Amino acid sequence: MKNKRGFIFIIPLILIGLISCGVEKFEPPIKLVTPAMENAIITNSTMIYLTFWGYNKESYFSGYVIYVSTNTNDWYKVLNYDLDTNKITMPLTPNTGGATLYKYWISNNNYISPLTLVSGVRYYFYVRAYSSQYDVYSYPSNITNVVYP
Amino acid sequence: MNMKRFPLILLFTLLCSCGIETFQPVISLAPPLGLKATSTNKQILLEFWGLNSEEYFSGYYIYIYVNQEELLTKGFVVPDNEGYTNRPTIRANPTTEMTKFSKWVSYYTNSISAGPLQEGQTYFFVVKAYSDQYNAYGDPSNIADVVYHTND
Numbered sequence: 001m002k003n004k005r006g007f008i009f010i011i012p013l014i015l016i017g018l019i020s021c022g023v024e025k026f027e028p029p030i031k032l033v034t035p036a037m038e039n040a041i042i043t044n045s046t047m048i049y050l051t052f053w054g055y056n057k058e059s060y061f062s063g064y065v066i067y068v069s070t071n072t073n074d075w076y077k078v079l080n081y082d083l084d085t086n087k088i089t090m091p092l093t094p095n096t097g098g099a100t101l102y103k104y105w106i107s108n109n110n111y112i113s114p115l116t117l118v119s120g121v122r123y124y125f126y127v128r129a130y131s132s133q134y135d136v137y138s139y140p141s142n143i144t145n146v147v148y149p
Numbered sequence: 150m151n152m153k154r155f156p157l158i159l160l161f162t163l164l165c166s167c168g169i170e171t172f173q174p175v176i177s178l179a180p181p182l183g184l185k186a187t188s189t190n191k192q193i194l195l196e197f198w199g200l201n202s203e204e205y206f207s208g209y210y211i212y213i214y215v216n217q218e219e220l221l222t223k224g225f226v227v228p229d230n231e232g233y234t235n236r237p238t239i240r241a242n243p244t245t246e247m248t249k250f251s252k253w254v255s256y257y258t259n260s261i262s263a264g265p266l267q268e269g270q271t272y273f274f275v276v277k278a279y280s281d282q283y284n285a286y287g288d289p290s291n292i293a294d295v296v297y298h299t300n301d
Contacts, residue, residue, distance in 0.1 A: 036198035
């Protein structure tokens, strides 16, 4: 009987111990390094060439999502090279090799749908890192822009 | 074993296994990015982007050296605006917006003395975020280099 009372006391103690240790709600800190836009330039008068810096070594990093706008209010995702709307702009694996300059070409209207490339229009771009595992984005990068010729 | 002591031993074991006796927060400072170096007006202009939202973030250390391979191990701290090298080159507060930082470099400051930048010399630079609170550094930025010319 004495032993039974002892175990009744021990079980709540274990529960309190686990709860106070945070074991019941453990969550890793999810934080993605924010990329930095470098430049947007026009090449061959037909393509927009984007460059940005990134250093995302987080194990849950999935790639970058680039956004485009003509007025900085309405933003649209730039499509990936497969033009697959279910994919992010640049699917990538974690980078442990240091700060890296990434490049992306926008060669025609398909990549910025529903927008279109129009001569004389200024296009704005920014980028965010993304984790599909946690459906989490980094903070947005700075914005860069270019006038389409 | 005395049953009265058993719960205490159990609790102690539990707390130890939970790591409470060695609790350490995860210290992670985002690296600054897009470092550029330009020789102009008889100085070198450094520019980079930083977004450090960590509440323990204190600023950026900039390092200079004349050899890229040894920059990360032997680089000298670029002094802050008051000439100190034992504190961050640029003081900054945590922010959630990507921010552009700049720093003019006029001297090559090693651990002993400060001398003028040398004509035709290539200088290499790197930046790291820093936390006073934990005396911790973030990963290095990209490395930027520039050839210094007095007539630029």
